[in-house]
């Protein structure tokens with residue numbers, strides 16, 4: 291494929307500003323937009339470079355006239371201009387170009403984008419119903435209260451929608467957070483009580499999960515809750531207690547992003563719960579190997595822009611599957627309307643995605659078209 295032009299545009303998204311790549315090659319055109327996060331992990335690559343989005347666009351190498359057969363050759367060329375942290379050209383720009391490249395390649399070869407990612411199933415939605423932490427500072431300290439069911443895809447999506455609506459009525463609130471979760475001024479245990487009551491009353495098939503995003507309220511050995519400050523051991527006991535009390539099937543980032551050992555201790559104590567690493571792993575195969583070595587978790591968040599390189603992301607997903615760690619593709623809080631994440635998640639069991647908001651529904655719509 292011979293590149294005629296690569297253009298990056300700043301584009302408004304519901305919660306911010308991000309970058310879109312427009313690629314022209316072999317007489318065809320393709321586009322891709324990449325989201326970013328509010329509670330980004332400290333080991334993520336630099337999404338808009340260390341100098342801002344304008345500088346990243348300016349620093350990006352001119353690839354006009356160059357020819358690339360594979361994504362690997364494109365990534366290799368890009369890595370001549372920056373380190374893998376993408377401090378000069380920004381991981382979001384690298385990823386936007388890579389997705390645009392694959393879309394164009396799919397067109398040329400008469401394929402769908404998901405054909406470049408392996409598997410023959412679509413994931414069910416791990417949906418957000420209540421927000422807190424950095425996504426909703428007026429809400430509880432935990433960032434995300436999540437629901438999931440094992441029902442067939444479309445039925446599961448409808449269940450999540452109904453649950454979200456009913457819960458809003460139960461809580462008596464109208465405000466939504468960045469990812470479409472309800473914002474309510476209650477403690478995390480009170481929120482869990484409401485969710486568990488609704489499940490017990492009317493939704494027996496629903497399972498409950500959490501993204502604690504603990505790094506966002508951790509400082510020098512302590513977890514700073516609104517009404518108390520606790521150490522690592524108390525955090526372990528507290529989360530383990532919640533798992534038992536509410537029969538939680540999934541808990542993401544219960545500890546800060548360097549604490550592989552506490553993750554392992556919790557996973558060993560709560561064998562039926564999927565302890566999941568997000569900020570802990572940042573879609574980085576090297577960090578995944580550390581987690582596998584210590585048995586830190588049985589699930590791993592996959593956010594392509596945490597790592598920037600799709601080759602690394604695919605390696606991460608493959609290594610997860612090889613080591614019985616469940617890969618969970620995830621949206622970001624500053625999400626775009628683009629739906630490529632859906633294609634990449636094909637072959638996995640569960641995808642974390644908001645239940646309401648057009649930028650989130652676009653991925654669910656795309657998955658419902660793909661359903662095998």
Ligand code: PGA
Nearest residue numbers: 326327328329330622623
């Ligand atoms: P972020 O949050 O997109 O704001 O980083 C999502 C998450 O932590 O899962």
Ligand code: ZN
Nearest residue numbers: 501503542568
């Ligand atoms: Zn998370």
